[in-house]
Amino acid sequence: MSGNFLTIPGDDPIQRRSRSSSLTDLISAFDTKAQNHSELQKVTAFSGSFDKNRKPTFSKDEYGKPIPGSMTEYRGAEAQARVCTEMKELCEIINEYGKPPCKSLLPPELKDATKVISFGELFTIYTVISDKLVGILLRSRKHQLTYFEGEVLFQKRDDDVPIFLMQPIDDIRTYCNNRALQARRSVSPMPN
Structure with missing residues (x-):
């Protein structure tokens, strides 16, 4: 048995690099999503990490509307369709x-x-x-x-x-x- 014990036999270094970069991308995407969620929780009055000193900033068009792409927006659209x-x-x-x-x-x-x-x-x-x-x-x-x-x-x-x-x-x-x-x-x- 030769080589490093961390390498998989027959493992191509180019494939390993692309696998590791895709893993890095996944970790980065998860960290970004976690950071965005953490920031959102600071301005959500019902969360445990609410910070009353931080106030959300909304434009007139955004005020009173759910965040685009959120489950709240989706449920509201489904309810509106059901009422129709x-x-x-x-x-x-x-x-x-x-x-x-x-x-x-x-x-x-x-x-x-x-x-x-x-x-x-x-x-x-x-x-x-x-x-x-x-x-x-x-x-x-x-x-x-x-x-x-x-x-x-x-x-x-x-x-x-x-x-x-x-x-x-x-x-x-x-x-x-x-x-x-x-x-x-x-x-x-x-x-x-």
């Missing part, structure tokens, strides 16, 4: 179980309504599917997919409040699918 899917499902239920409104009795701002259903009837149908009816209704009204009177609807008290579907269901499907796709594409597929 739930809005679409709600509108499909209104379209399926609702009735065409009497256009002559509607005020001018509701002339585009395609279907109408009472809140009580919708509540009975939708609670089998989800317990978030009022929240999804508010979100769909914000996106001008539905319309109803009042700030918040309550079971029993508001059972007779009409809920209007404001666009054709095909337009709503397209809109919600595009919004969900846009939310998912807005973040990197493999967050850090």
Whole structure:
């Protein structure tokens, strides 16, 4: 047995150098990531190494938004896509179980309504599917997919409040699918 005991028999010195440089690169990348994490923990109020003397600096565009590429950003985009899917499902239920409104009795701002259903009837149908009816209704009204009177609807008290579907269901499907796709594409597929 000849040679250094640290060498592998038949080991080429050029391969060993490239292996060692790739290991050095890995160690360097790990150290950089560990250093960045350590710096982030110093400005995170909920970490054990929080330093109240160090304050994070944000531009107006960054304030209140998660760090790009983080799991927080990824989870937020997934939640936004899920809400778009739930809005679409709600509108499909209104379209399926609702009735065409009497256009002559509607005020001018509701002339585009395609279907109408009472809140009580919708509540009975939708609670089998989800317990978030009022929240999804508010979100769909914000996106001008539905319309109803009042700030918040309550079971029993508001059972007779009409809920209007404001666009054709095909337009709503397209809109919600595009919004969900846009939310998912807005973040990197493999967050850090």
